[in-house]
Amino acid sequence: MFGFGGKNVDYAKYFVGESYLKSLVGEADIDVNVGNVSFEPGCRNNWHIHHNGYQILLVTDGEFRRSYWHLDTFWGFGGIEHTIPEHGYFFHGEETRADSATVSGKIHYVENHPDVQAFSYLKELIKDDDDVTARQSIPAPAQLYVELFRDEHNKKITNEFYPDHKELVADISKAYRELILDLYNHGCRDIKLDDCTWGVIVDDDFWNVFSEDGKYTRDGLQDLYLELNNGALVDLPEDLRITTHICRGNYHSTWASKGGYEPVAAHVFAKENVDAFYLEFDDERSGGFEPLRFVPKGKEVVLGIITSKKPELEDKEELKQRIKEAAKYVDLENLALSTQCGFASTEEGNKLTEEDQEAKIKLVIETAKEVWK
Template structure:
């Protein structure tokens, strides 16, 4: 097959990689010794860590390199924090939240009936001030300093879904009444600020963005669907919400440059200790997801039976790609390469069954990856750096043997 000139690439990974000890130590010093980032040496440590992790990826043959999410303490970074109009909640009452939402289930402190301070609402009208962008642009520039300029277009930046701080809240609680009167009004401004952020990043050289979206995977969960149906405060169906999120993405991406590659990772969770949050086959959302959502690539988790089979891939349109996450970032054991190759072929066969293509034709729109990031939060994961490298090499080897050298 011909070499790829643009993402997605045959061997991909989902963004986060295990943080090195000096980076964790600097952050711990900031927390425990009340030091400024500069006093703790964090900027220099981050730059060195990003340089090293980029070199690791390139040495393993990865083109869509990331910064390992090393400038973040958790996978969603600071995207929302930098927007004007947001309000961070501290010890918010549990009554504000959907107690059946998988994130809320995992985070709520049962004895206090409050949520920790990692939640944001719109306290006023949302807007984007380029002069105050401190998160994603900073990350992009760090990666550009570690990658030859000729390869800047391959750099992959991960961003949290525009719907991140909406789904967990009860009806109408993602914003104050003074800020917005409806979800539709709120979503309109969310799309506007995300579009401004993406355009700013594009102008700085970004050509490859991956939205991390656990929420879309939750629509596969019968537990979440049952919780939604039983919630007396909901005025719409769970499928109406799914439609609203697709529309939010499409509004966000409309009018952006055509050579900005966009993808969505339906994350099922890789929390501390490798905990997952969602299970359920893609069947219930596949047709609408693949055909109506205007992204180029779908990054899907297929490491366990929790995700169901490949049959839903029959709905994948001919102009879209899928990255099948078949290698686990939660288990130390290295998967059998030949068995993984069989799974890639099975995914291609499922696509071909719906598109009328041959397996060989369908394979042109398939890539392979681990199912999730290796360190979506700073610490607490079962794999070590050697095991991480072995998993990444396995993905690269699978890709090389199926599609040839990159």
């Protein structure tokens, strides 16, 4: 994709099985041995690739060692413990398993973090493929902050350890920055921050409930999220690429929040210190492309206009038209195409078959090749 000489095809993470790639392209068509990107027996065999024509440019393990896309990372920090709350997360029509992360001491980074272990394993798999870059996806720092105030129990515990919230913000950012630098020192040059905080705050129903305690204005909360995220991204090596995926929830083909990006665009698009934004635009919940006008010139936007929640295939001509509409706000050369989210953000996965997932991926490839000729 962008930083590696290819462009404009970026189909999203978490599809299952080595067989997908083999059915899409033959080893003779790509200068990469497909067998070098398979994973341990018994795991979910999820992975993520960027695809430029018929060449693999970037891979991740698809978080196949995690139960959740976010909690496992939190549990790897010092001062955080795995707890079981009364309820899971509430999605549209479903409730998740009940797991959480709660403060148990001052938050700090612990060496040999599970994400570093996972990255090191992936890096070893592709060590002989010079043209392939290994990426690590981690939840955003703001996501940890939100988890620590998820319910009354977590709020109480967090306030006991951190009566000064400025100290909490500083410790979260510091722990994350040390994680990022540790990943870098283990060879990582591409990190993606998965972030549902912005995708939730756009929802007026959520905001009306959240604002009842009067602690934050909507702008004030956005300033806090930026402080948390950007605080972890200061003084990083110049050859480290940082991107972010803004999500509205992805669990068993359901969603958690709704709303366009307009309420947050002037903050996150204009001020977050990342190189690219992965954005959901797969249905009416996501609003229009107008908020993209806040994206600074030269930054990249990956359009998630193909849903990973349902098996039905989008119409290719309609996808092309939507890309054309987005190009009114971001130059076409700085746009890319992907599915809206992953096919399995948790171990439950979405309600699609392997064949459905393969068809979605092929649609991304075919559409992008026709748009960016």
